[in-house]
Amino acid sequence: MQTHNDNSLTMILAQRVMDIRTADLGEDTIRKVRQHLLDGIASAFIGNRSRTFKDLAALSLVEGKGTGTGSSSVNGDSLAMLWAFAINGSVSEDGSREGACHPAAAVIPVVLAFGGGRSLATIDRAIVAGYDVMIRLARAGNPHFARKGFHGTAVTAPFGAAAALAQLQGFDVSATYNALCLAALGGSGLMAAFKNGSTQPLQVGWGVRNGVASALLALAGNTGYGKVLEEGFFPAYLEKGLHEAVMAPLEKGYAIEGCYLKPYPGCRHMHASLDAFCTIIEEHGFGYDDIERVKVGTYRIALETGIKKVLSRGDAYFNIPYAIAARAVLGTAGYDAFDERHFANPDIMRLSAVVSEQVDPEIEGRYPLQRGARVEVELKDGRSFAHRVFYPLGEPEAPLSFDVTSCKLENCTSGYLSNQERQNLISVLKPGAAETTHTNFCGLLSERLLFCR
Numbered sequence: 001m002q003t004h005n006d007n008s009l010t011m012i013l014a015q016r017v018m019d020i021r022t023a024d025l026g027e028d029t030i031r032k033v034r035q036h037l038l039d040g041i042a043s044a045f046i047g048n049r050s051r052t053f054k055d056l057a058a059l060s061l062v063e064g065k066g067t068g069t070g071s072s073s074v075n076g077d078s079l080a081m082l083w084a085f086a087i088n089g090s091v092s093e094d095g096s097r098e099g100a101c102h103p104a105a106a107v108i109p110v111v112l113a114f115g116g117g118r119s120l121a122t123i124d125r126a127i128v129a130g131y132d133v134m135i136r137l138a139r140a141g142n143p144h145f146a147r148k149g150f151h152g153t154a155v156t157a158p159f160g161a162a163a164a165l166a167q168l169q170g171f172d173v174s175a176t177y178n179a180l181c182l183a184a185l186g187g188s189g190l191m192a193a194f195k196n197g198s199t200q201p202l203q204v205g206w207g208v209r210n211g212v213a214s215a216l217l218a219l220a221g222n223t224g225y226g227k228v229l230e231e232g233f234f235p236a237y238l239e240k241g242l243h244e245a246v247m248a249p250l251e252k253g254y255a256i257e258g259c260y261l262k263p264y265p266g267c268r269h270m271h272a273s274l275d276a277f278c279t280i281i282e283e284h285g286f287g288y289d290d291i292e293r294v295k296v297g298t299y300r301i302a303l304e305t306g307i308k309k310v311l312s313r314g315d316a317y318f319n320i321p322y323a324i325a326a327r328a329v330l331g332t333a334g335y336d337a338f339d340e341r342h343f344a345n346p347d348i349m350r351l352s353a354v355v356s357e358q359v360d361p362e363i364e365g366r367y368p369l370q371r372g373a374r375v376e377v378e379l380k381d382g383r384s385f386a387h388r389v390f391y392p393l394g395e396p397e398a399p400l401s402f403d404v405t406s407c408k409l410e411n412c413t414s415g416y417l418s419n420q421e422r423q424n425l426i427s428v429l430k431p432g433a434a435e436t437t438h439t440n441f442c443g444l445l446s447e448r449l450l451f452c453r
Helices: 009-022 027-047 051-063 076-089 104-114 120-140 152-168 173-183 191-195 202-219 228-237 268-284 300-305 320-330 346-353 361-366 402-412 419-429 441-451
Strands: 291-298 355-359 373-379 384-389
Touching: 009 120, 009 152, 009 173, 009 228, 027 076, 027 104, 027 120, 027 402, 027 419, 027 441, 051 076, 051 202, 076 104, 076 152, 076 202, 076 441, 104 120, 104 152, 104 202, 104 441, 120 152, 152 173, 152 202, 173 202, 191 300, 268 291, 268 300, 268 320, 268 373, 268 384, 291 320, 300 355, 320 346, 320 355, 346 355, 355 361, 361 373, 402 419, 419 441
Parallel strands: 291 355
Antiparallel strands: 291 373, 373 384
16 A cells, blocks of 8 residues: 555545545535535436337346446446436436536435445535546646547546545545546546437446446555656646646535536537527517527537537437427427437428527636627527627536426426335435435435336
């Protein structure tokens, strides 16, 4: 084992995990954690509906040997991988604007796969620690990861998963340190994978599985190279010197406090455009057939991440013109709006074709701290309306209530959880709920995720 005098970045991060273990998180932070946990669970029951998830689950069930979680024959690392795929595959999960990553997809799976019988207080700290480590590393690479072709969520997911498991299972500082060292060997992800939205989440799922394996190997006494971040990870993925930003102060006290929630699915990069359009159409009351054209101005990464040809639900989640057109015609931006049966709707197709996208210099200058958009709608009668959004709904500056997230859970888990099971979960996680231990909390959800079709 390495000594505690090691001044490597992995040791500094390991000490951060230890500090979180004994810190007074405060009621506001705990409320935030519980809402993000509920949101992650809700999102997973969207992402588990894809063919790729079902194929991945079938593969894992064949190869697994059991975890003791009640989830049939799925190993713990594979179960975490499946939760990660489902959460990230929903394109409905939370995110960090500092890190331009989706920490719920890496951290929540660990507590759901390994948290059975743990107290909510322990789960709270595991989530805070996982978010903190992952977002700090992702932030140092934002926006450099994307501009070099790497997917920041997938590349940093092993660190978030390893830190969460170390906290959840009470690793000492040396085991936590080595878990993070080994996690540096487990991340990979390419922005090019977004060109096929249905299988892109595989890189996040595999990163989480590698992070779990790293933590378990470290607990068994295996060690890693202490300077792997400074001498390996950052030079390979980014450039020397950027690692110094990892431990700089966060926007908020804990990384999760600066994270956002999504009111509807779709890539976060398109949400500001959709919010601006919704404001215009709701304020002025015109119909979709009145629209002549729509002009969208946003930041460059939002356009570069977009999928231009919509062939599947996964593609539609990354296409601003489709999202705007569907909202105008269907009156909703919810899960159903991205269903493939709408792709042949002639009104949606017509409107999609008249939505133009370009980089807005002012919006680009505010990125990444603000991920906004300016939308102008021109009507056939010559009128024109414009609106600008700097903070999409769900950002800390425009927060969603716990009740909104509860409704999201109810909508997403229809057919998977009974009304009583949903209400039990909501009552456990709602603000002000009494501290408790729920032995069946995680196992029940995993059973429903995998086997309720």
